[in-house]
Amino acid sequence: MTPLETFAAQFLHYSVLISLALLTVSFFIIVFRTVKGPSLPDRVVALDMLVAVGIGFIAAIGVFTGFYLYIDIAITLGLVGFLATVAFARFVLNRGLAGDKTIMDEVEDSIRRREAGQ
């Protein structure tokens, strides 16, 4: 092995570790937003972003282990995440138009915050 090849293998190893660490930090930040809310669409956006971070995790693990079959799992996860977001959007729309009490409380809260200038 030439020195360049040794350096490249080391570099790839450490960049996979660094990217996994960055993804873990963003994962926890998104989980915090999912728990905190404050409204239902906020949580749906956070779950959508969680799927994107999951795809990043799968790609990094695929590079780490060398199993390129992981890319199929990533594409499938993206498809499921898209369908879940669409279903949640329909849910928000239907419940909002039907005047669901929880959603109406959050809506009034958002209107109040807009008028209070926050």
Next chain:
Amino acid sequence: MTAVVEIITGIMLVIGASFALVASIGIIRLKDVYMRMHAASKAGTLGSGVMLLALAIHASDLAVVTRAIAGVVFFLLTAPISAHLLAKAAYAAGYRPCADTKEDALAKTVRPKS
């Protein structure tokens, strides 16, 4: 040749993870759901797309590269659709943007406050 591929893969992985981190910081820092959607659907999609392309470059195999490009195109197509759908549903349900959004042109037409 392998060394160059490995270095490019590592750089792309770190770039993609940084974009995902920036997107999640945007999700926690921005003020209402419409602003948060910007961070999630633009930076988040770019982050996962770059990481998938890094996997494809590391594989250097036509089958994997084709699937990765198909996946990236799929994400680039679906992320704006889902974000737009969710924003439209949230606005139609009555959620209003925060006060930093000065103009709210639809306020009088979509569910005016009774």
